[in-house]
Amino acid sequence: MTVSATPAIELAGLTRTYGERLALDGVSLALPAGATLALLGPNGAGKSTLLRVLATLLRPHAGRVRVLGRDLPRDGWAVRGRIGLLAHDPLLYRDLTARENLRFHAQLHRVAPGRVDALLDAVGMAPRADEPVRTLSRGMVQRVAVCRAVLHDPELLLLDEPGSHLDPAAAALVEPLIGRASGRTRVVVRHDPAGALAEADLVLGLRGGRVVLTAAGGRLDPAALAALYE
């Protein structure tokens, strides 16, 4: 993966409405390639919406969105295959096995089937790969979901609370794939400010769709942080 000079993400005044309400209100940020952005904020602040806009699943209603050097929504088709999303929904069919699910996604993304087996091994799911997803525990499902997110070797990872449902052992298994060490550009939604600071190059606090807090380089004003969540 080459690190290019153009920022991985550039947002200028991104706005998205939901009826008469503003889900995102003039969000602006720039994230260099290979860096990690942590998104903090109370429920309903717009974090998931922002993630979905970056994933090309939602279109902006106003403002500029540039992901991996391409404007959205116009060039969404060009970046779609280079973004990986890990959201609350694991996006796996419950009646199919883990292997069948991943093979299906591999077909959609034109990825060689061998990579499926390699990833299942990497997260320790090879023994249970041929049982329906319905029978797996939530932690196991999360591990398979991680495989799905990185199957096509995306340059940009969008992670919505990636550590949820994972015990420390499992978390260690997925870390090389979606953690800082993977070298990919990452946007991570987290609910623990300490953890966010530890691994992030840039931290943004969202509230009511607006950016109310910005921090870089591991320093965060405790008072501002408290105000974000009150």
Added chain:
Amino acid sequence: MSTVGALLAKDLRAELRAKQSLPAMALFAIATFVVFHFGLDRARLDGDLAAGVLWVTLLLAALLGINRLFVAELEEGGFDGFLLAPVDRTAMLVAKATALFLYLAGLELVAVPAFALLLDPGLGRALPELLWLLLLADVGIAVVGTLVAALTVQGRARELLVPLLALPLLLPLLIAAARGTAPLLEAGGGSLPLRWPAVLGLYDMVFGLLSYAVFDFLLED
């Protein structure tokens, strides 16, 4: 494997595993024939009565399949998973319509012999031309059914809206199919007037093109 092929294989595999749609449709059709027997108090049907019973039953059974067509995508994140892939989005329309077509063919493999058995309409001579009508009608039901399913799956009251939307939309198809079948099932046997397959063909073409044009708008956000 092409995108449509991958989607279709996934759907068929899930259907074989969970057996959600096809057995229900087939059982419903058989049960409905029994209901008609008792409701009409007849052991034998012919002509337009037989045609009507057959096609109404097939349509109502199709509704069951239409209801379930996109449910897995909705409940298990299939829409997002698909939208994240760098593929042509109309592939989902083609794949789902093909799947529904196959379910309908499977339904008819069971329902038509059941119909012949239970209500004795003298199907033998009529079979080749009836197969043509079934084929053309299945395409139309598959296309319109997929469109209605996509329109209703994300809202509330899906099970109510599907029949309310689908039945009026399918009425021209029902008219053409039933009127075409009726002379085939006459006591003396008759031939298929060409206008009815023509109407079915026109219906299939119009709704096929229309669905292809608008489907993208149903998927994007």
Added chain:
Amino acid sequence: MYGKGLRGLSIATVLTLVGAFALVFFYAPTDADQGVIQKIFYVHVPMAIVALCGFVFAAAMAIQHLRTGERRYDLRAYVAIHLSLILGIGTLISGSIWAKASWGHWWVWDEPTLVSFLIVVLLYACYQPLRFAIEDPEKQARYASVFAITAGAFVPLNFLAVRLAQAYTHPRVLGTTGGSMPGSMRLTFLVSVVGMALLFATLWKYELASKHTAQQLRALRARLTGDAAAPTVRSGQPALPAESTV
């Protein structure tokens, strides 16, 4: 913006309708067989024609909405369908009255236009429930547009199929628009159609202006009392985005 020209349009509508009324009762010939009740033809058929045009117009608005993404087209389609549905029901009622007076039955399956309208009304009656079933306003507008286009394509197919189905059984029972209409009938009929079309246009503009004003009022109120005060009420009506100028 929609209020412009509304007064002129309303006056023209009233004049034309009064003129049509006068022509119907004082100028057009009375049918020998059916008597005065035949004059319901001048209500029934114009309603039918304008309703059908309204549905096609709504489909055109819906296409524009999908093409440009501007929500005002969705609102225009919504109002057009709403009004056409009312006219469609009026067509059914007036047709039913005519059938009862001419043939003694409140409903006849032999009249293809009436039967086609029944199916069309059944379909468009689902437009509002479909809208109401989808919460996200933008998605609701898009899905409604897809429906309006599908239903618009359906209408001609439906008429064709029903007409073909009837051709075997009975000839047209209620002679509606025949090619051989005496001049006085033709004039009266034309004026009635124009009057009905003007009525549709006036009501359409009126309803749009009213909705637009209501929405501007809501937006003002929201701005004055703060965003939190604006309740998100679940609705099947199209809501225009906050900063739209319609």
